Amino acid sequence: DAGVIQSPRHEVTEMGQEVTLRCKPISGHNSLFWYRQTMMRGLELLIYFNNNVPIDDSGMPEDRFSAKMPNASFSTLKIQPSEPRDSAVYFCASSPRGGGGETQYFGPGTRLLVL
Amino acid sequence: GDSVTQMEGPVTLSEEAFLTINCTYTATGYPSLFWYVQYPGEGLQLLLKATKADDKGSNKGFEATYRKETTSFHLEKGSVQVSDSAVYFCASRDDKIIFGKGTRLHILP
Numbered sequence: 638d639a640g641v642i643q644s645p646r647h648e649v650t651e652m653g654q655e656v657t658l659r660c661k662p663i664s665g666h667n668s669l670f671w672y673r674q675t676m677m678r679g680l681e682l683l684i685y686f687n688n689n690v691p692i693d694d695s696g697m698p699e700d701r702f703s704a705k706m707p708n709a710s711f712s713t714l715k716i717q718p719s720e721p722r723d724s725a726v727y728f729c730a731s732s733p734r735g736g737g738g739e740t741q742y743f744g745p746g747t748r749l750l751v752l
Numbered sequence: 753g754d755s756v757t758q759m760e761g762p763v764t765l766s767e768e769a770f771l772t773i774n775c776t777y778t779a780t781g782y783p784s785l786f787w788y789v790q791y792p793g794e795g796l797q798l799l800l801k802a803t804k805a806d807d808k809g810s811n812k813g814f815e816a817t818y819r820k821e822t823t824s825f826h827l828e829k830g831s832v833q834v835s836d837s838a839v840y841f842c843a844s845r846d847d848k849i850i851f852g853k854g855t856r857l858h859i860l861p
Contacts, residue, residue, distance in 0.1 A: 641795075679851070679854055680841065680853075680854065682848070682851075685848070728796070740786075740798045740801065742797075745795050
Protein backbone atom coordinates (compact mmCIF):
# COMPACT_ATOMS: atom_id res chain seq x y z
CA ASP A 638 0.00 0.00 0.00
CA ALA A 639 1.33 3.43 -0.93
CA GLY A 640 0.09 5.11 2.22
CA VAL A 641 -1.37 8.59 2.35
CA ILE A 642 -0.03 10.72 -0.49
CA GLN A 643 0.29 14.48 -0.24
CA SER A 644 1.35 17.02 -2.82
CA PRO A 645 3.23 19.18 -3.14
CA ARG A 646 5.81 18.29 -0.47
CA HIS A 647 7.07 21.85 -0.36
CA GLU A 648 5.40 25.07 -1.40
CA VAL A 649 6.79 28.60 -1.35
CA THR A 650 4.44 31.39 -2.31
CA GLU A 651 3.92 35.09 -1.84
CA MET A 652 1.37 36.68 0.41
CA GLY A 653 -1.99 37.02 -1.29
CA GLN A 654 -1.58 34.04 -3.59
CA GLU A 655 -3.89 31.06 -3.61
CA VAL A 656 -2.46 27.81 -2.28
CA THR A 657 -3.96 24.36 -2.90
CA LEU A 658 -2.78 21.32 -1.00
CA ARG A 659 -3.75 17.85 -2.15
CA CYS A 660 -4.25 14.54 -0.43
CA LYS A 661 -4.98 10.99 -1.54
CA PRO A 662 -6.04 8.80 1.40
CA ILE A 663 -5.39 5.11 1.73
CA SER A 664 -7.81 3.16 -0.40
CA GLY A 665 -10.79 1.89 1.59
CA HIS A 666 -10.41 4.41 4.41
CA ASN A 667 -13.61 6.26 5.22
CA SER A 668 -12.27 9.15 7.28
CA LEU A 669 -9.89 11.91 6.26
CA PHE A 670 -8.30 14.59 8.43
CA TRP A 671 -6.38 17.80 7.77
CA TYR A 672 -3.92 19.06 10.40
CA ARG A 673 -1.61 22.03 10.71
CA GLN A 674 1.62 21.87 12.69
CA THR A 675 3.64 24.85 13.90
CA MET A 676 6.24 25.29 16.60
CA MET A 677 4.05 27.75 18.46
CA ARG A 678 0.70 25.95 18.34
CA GLY A 679 1.70 22.32 17.92
CA LEU A 680 -0.61 20.00 15.97
CA GLU A 681 -4.07 21.37 15.25
CA LEU A 682 -6.98 19.52 13.68
CA LEU A 683 -8.46 21.73 10.98
CA ILE A 684 -11.26 19.59 9.57
CA TYR A 685 -12.26 15.99 9.13
CA PHE A 686 -14.51 14.10 6.74
CA ASN A 687 -16.46 10.87 7.08
CA ASN A 688 -17.52 9.24 3.81
CA ASN A 689 -16.60 12.46 1.96
CA VAL A 690 -18.85 14.61 4.16
CA PRO A 691 -17.31 17.32 6.38
CA ILE A 692 -18.14 16.43 9.99
CA ASP A 693 -16.24 19.00 12.03
CA ASP A 694 -14.62 22.12 10.60
CA SER A 695 -14.39 24.01 13.88
CA GLY A 696 -10.61 24.02 13.61
CA MET A 697 -10.53 25.90 10.32
CA PRO A 698 -8.93 29.20 11.31
CA GLU A 699 -10.97 31.54 9.13
CA ASP A 700 -12.85 31.93 5.88
CA ARG A 701 -9.63 32.04 3.91
CA PHE A 702 -9.37 28.29 4.47
CA SER A 703 -11.61 25.80 2.68
CA ALA A 704 -11.50 22.03 2.22
CA LYS A 705 -13.27 19.70 -0.15
CA MET A 706 -13.52 15.99 -0.66
CA PRO A 707 -15.22 15.40 -4.02
CA ASN A 708 -14.70 11.63 -3.84
CA ALA A 709 -13.29 8.94 -1.61
CA SER A 710 -9.81 9.14 -3.07
CA PHE A 711 -9.08 12.86 -3.15
CA SER A 712 -9.22 15.93 -0.93
CA THR A 713 -7.97 19.49 -1.19
CA LEU A 714 -7.20 22.20 1.34
CA LYS A 715 -7.21 25.67 -0.14
CA ILE A 716 -5.96 28.93 1.32
CA GLN A 717 -7.05 32.09 -0.45
CA PRO A 718 -5.52 34.60 0.03
CA SER A 719 -2.48 33.22 1.82
CA GLU A 720 -0.71 35.12 4.61
CA PRO A 721 2.74 34.69 6.21
CA ARG A 722 1.13 33.37 9.41
CA ASP A 723 -0.19 30.41 7.39
CA SER A 724 3.37 29.10 7.09
CA ALA A 725 3.34 25.63 8.63
CA VAL A 726 3.46 21.95 7.84
CA TYR A 727 0.07 20.64 6.76
CA PHE A 728 -0.67 16.97 7.27
CA CYS A 729 -3.40 14.82 5.84
CA ALA A 730 -4.36 11.60 7.60
CA SER A 731 -6.89 8.85 6.96
CA SER A 732 -8.44 6.10 9.04
CA PRO A 733 -10.49 3.02 8.20
CA ARG A 734 -13.68 4.06 9.95
CA GLY A 735 -15.04 7.06 11.77
CA GLY A 736 -15.49 5.46 15.15
CA GLY A 737 -13.37 5.90 18.22
CA GLY A 738 -10.22 3.85 18.61
CA GLU A 739 -9.25 3.83 14.97
CA THR A 740 -5.63 4.45 14.08
CA GLN A 741 -4.87 7.41 11.86
CA TYR A 742 -2.32 7.08 9.08
CA PHE A 743 -0.48 10.29 8.30
CA GLY A 744 0.97 11.49 5.05
CA PRO A 745 4.46 13.02 4.88
CA GLY A 746 3.11 16.56 5.03
CA THR A 747 3.32 19.69 2.90
CA ARG A 748 5.73 22.32 4.15
CA LEU A 749 4.24 25.71 3.27
CA LEU A 750 6.14 28.98 3.39
CA VAL A 751 4.29 32.19 2.66
CA LEU A 752 6.58 35.16 2.10
CA GLY B 753 -13.96 19.87 26.92
CA ASP B 754 -11.66 16.92 26.41
CA SER B 755 -7.93 17.60 26.62
CA VAL B 756 -4.53 15.89 26.68
CA THR B 757 -1.57 17.14 28.70
CA GLN B 758 1.90 15.76 28.30
CA MET B 759 5.20 16.72 29.81
CA GLU B 760 7.08 19.48 28.09
CA GLY B 761 10.37 18.75 26.48
CA PRO B 762 12.92 18.54 25.34
CA VAL B 763 13.90 15.41 27.22
CA THR B 764 17.55 14.47 26.88
CA LEU B 765 18.80 11.06 27.96
CA SER B 766 21.84 8.90 27.44
CA GLU B 767 21.58 5.70 25.46
CA GLU B 768 20.27 2.74 27.52
CA ALA B 769 18.59 5.03 30.06
CA PHE B 770 15.03 4.46 31.26
CA LEU B 771 12.39 6.67 29.67
CA THR B 772 9.11 7.98 31.01
CA ILE B 773 6.99 10.57 29.22
CA ASN B 774 3.94 11.53 31.24
CA CYS B 775 0.51 11.97 29.71
CA THR B 776 -2.82 12.71 31.36
CA TYR B 777 -6.20 13.24 29.80
CA THR B 778 -9.60 14.65 30.61
CA ALA B 779 -12.69 13.22 28.96
CA THR B 780 -16.40 13.01 29.54
CA GLY B 781 -16.62 9.60 27.94
CA TYR B 782 -14.31 6.59 27.60
CA PRO B 783 -11.73 7.49 24.99
CA SER B 784 -9.19 5.33 23.27
CA LEU B 785 -5.63 6.44 23.98
CA PHE B 786 -2.66 6.58 21.64
CA TRP B 787 1.01 7.39 21.42
CA TYR B 788 2.23 8.62 18.06
CA VAL B 789 5.85 9.25 17.10
CA GLN B 790 7.17 11.76 14.56
CA TYR B 791 10.66 11.33 13.18
CA PRO B 792 12.39 14.34 11.59
CA GLY B 793 10.82 15.37 8.29
CA GLU B 794 8.06 12.79 8.49
CA GLY B 795 4.40 12.56 9.43
CA LEU B 796 3.15 11.04 12.65
CA GLN B 797 2.91 7.30 12.91
CA LEU B 798 1.15 5.19 15.49
CA LEU B 799 3.45 3.78 18.15
CA LEU B 800 0.89 2.04 20.38
CA LYS B 801 -2.66 2.31 21.59
CA ALA B 802 -5.09 1.10 24.25
CA THR B 803 -8.84 1.13 23.92
CA LYS B 804 -10.07 0.44 27.46
CA ALA B 805 -9.05 0.72 31.09
CA ASP B 806 -6.11 -1.44 32.21
CA ASP B 807 -5.16 -2.27 28.63
CA LYS B 808 -1.44 -2.11 27.94
CA GLY B 809 -0.21 -1.04 24.53
CA SER B 810 3.29 -2.03 23.49
CA ASN B 811 5.52 -1.76 20.46
CA LYS B 812 9.28 -1.55 19.77
CA GLY B 813 10.05 -1.85 23.49
CA PHE B 814 7.70 1.00 24.41
CA GLU B 815 4.76 0.43 26.74
CA ALA B 816 1.86 2.44 28.11
CA THR B 817 -1.00 1.36 30.38
CA TYR B 818 -4.47 2.92 30.31
CA ARG B 819 -5.05 4.05 33.92
CA LYS B 820 -8.62 5.20 34.35
CA GLU B 821 -8.24 5.94 38.06
CA THR B 822 -5.44 8.43 37.41
CA THR B 823 -6.56 9.37 33.86
CA SER B 824 -3.04 8.69 32.65
CA PHE B 825 -1.28 6.93 29.80
CA HIS B 826 2.43 7.34 30.52
CA LEU B 827 4.92 6.12 27.91
CA GLU B 828 7.86 4.02 29.13
CA LYS B 829 10.85 2.24 27.68
CA GLY B 830 13.46 0.37 29.66
CA SER B 831 16.49 1.13 27.51
CA VAL B 832 16.40 3.88 24.90
CA GLN B 833 18.45 4.00 21.74
CA VAL B 834 19.75 6.90 19.66
CA SER B 835 17.23 5.92 16.99
CA ASP B 836 14.39 6.70 19.44
CA SER B 837 15.14 10.41 19.09
CA ALA B 838 11.89 11.92 17.83
CA VAL B 839 8.81 13.85 18.95
CA TYR B 840 6.20 11.83 20.84
CA PHE B 841 2.52 12.75 20.90
CA CYS B 842 -0.07 11.47 23.32
CA ALA B 843 -3.64 11.49 21.99
CA SER B 844 -7.14 10.58 23.09
CA ARG B 845 -10.06 9.83 20.86
CA ASP B 846 -13.70 9.71 21.81
CA ASP B 847 -15.84 11.38 19.17
CA LYS B 848 -12.78 13.14 17.79
CA ILE B 849 -9.06 12.86 18.32
CA ILE B 850 -7.15 15.32 20.49
CA PHE B 851 -3.36 15.48 20.50
CA GLY B 852 -1.03 16.70 23.19
CA LYS B 853 1.58 19.29 22.28
CA GLY B 854 4.32 16.73 21.81
CA THR B 855 7.51 15.93 23.70
CA ARG B 856 10.84 16.10 21.90
CA LEU B 857 13.22 13.34 22.93
CA HIS B 858 16.99 13.48 22.37
CA ILE B 859 19.07 10.38 23.01
CA LEU B 860 22.80 10.89 23.32
CA PRO B 861 25.22 8.10 22.32
